[in-house]
Amino acid sequence: xxxxxxSPVTLSVSPGERATLSCRASESVSSKLAWYHQKPGQAPxxxxxxxxxxxxxxxxxxxxxxxxxxxxxxxxxxxxxxFAVYYCQQYDKWPLTFGGGTKVEIQ
Amino acid sequence: xxxxVESGGGVVQPGRSLRLSCAAxxxxxxxxxxxxxRQAPGQGLEWVAVxxxxxxxxxxxxxxxxxxxxSRDNPTNRLYxxxxxxxxxxxxxxxxxxxxxxxxxxxxxxxxxxxxxxxxS
Numbered sequence: 001x002x003x004x005x006x007s008p009v010t011l012s013v014s015p016g017e018r019a020t021l022s023c024r025a026s027e028s029v030s031s032k033l034a035w036y037h038q039k040p041g042q043a044p045x046x047x048x049x050x051x052x053x054x055x056x057x058x059x060x061x062x063x064x065x066x067x068x069x070x071x072x073x074x075x076x077x078x079x080x081x082x083f084a085v086y087y088c089q090q091y092d093k094w095p096l097t098f099g100g101g102t103k104v105e106i107q
Numbered sequence: 108x109x110x111x112v113e114s115g116g117g118v119v120q121p122g123r124s125l126r127l128s129c130a131a132x133x134x135x136x137x138x139x140x141x142x143x144x145r146q147a148p149g150q151g152l153e154w155v156a157v158x159x160x161x162x163x164x165x166x167x168x169x170x171x172x173x174x175x176x177x178s179r180d181n182p183t184n185r186l187y188x189x190x191x192x193x194x195x196x197x198x199x200x201x202x203x204x205x206x207x208x209x210x211x212x213x214x215x216x217x218x219x220x221x222x223x224x225x226x227x228s
Contacts, residue, residue: 043219
């Protein structure tokens with residue numbers, strides 16, 4: 001199976017600052033990469049699909065980039081509601097797999 | 108609006124079986140693939156299984172293949188996960204999720220709130 005590795009595990013950021021999260025696949029997944037975030041006690045929510053396309057209603061401060069094996073999620077100016085855990089997922093090959101997550105916390 | 112409501116979770120002994128259900132509304136259920144994803148307490152997300160829009164194609168995580176079976180009933184807008192030979196490491200919140208694109212497998216754009224399964228003697 002394709003192993004998805006996210007870094008860092010924890011990211012401490014001040015509100016208004018930029019956050020950059022990384023996701024690496026153990027083999028190419030083309031652009032079939034999604035990002036989700038999950039707040040405590042809530043279900044995950046889709047942010048980005050196709051590596052770089054924002055899902056409906058997702059603010060423009062979220063952007064995704066990359067293809068093949070290396071991907072990045074950037075949050076340009078962190079808002080209070082953005083402090084959460086972020087997961088990447090590949091949907092190119094079975095079984096689908098998630099990364100271990102990056103927790104974005106308030107510095 | 109899209110709604111997914113899971114049910115059927117609870118406490119079950121190791122080796123026993125359990126069936127989860129997911130009631131869908133707010134979209135044309137029979138046009139979309141559906142997923143089950145689980146999350147062990149304090150852990151990350153693990154994809155479990157998917158079923159195609161018509162039910163003819165299913166795929167599973169290695170950890171559940173041969174023990175779990177995903178199915179659907181399009182006329183009643185319900186998704187199921189039948190779980191056999193349950194183990195303590197199957198303890199998790201189980202989410203059902205809708206595929207983003209009709210007639211295809213893609214990311215999951217809507218999720219239910221989950222149902223907790225606890226496997227313990």
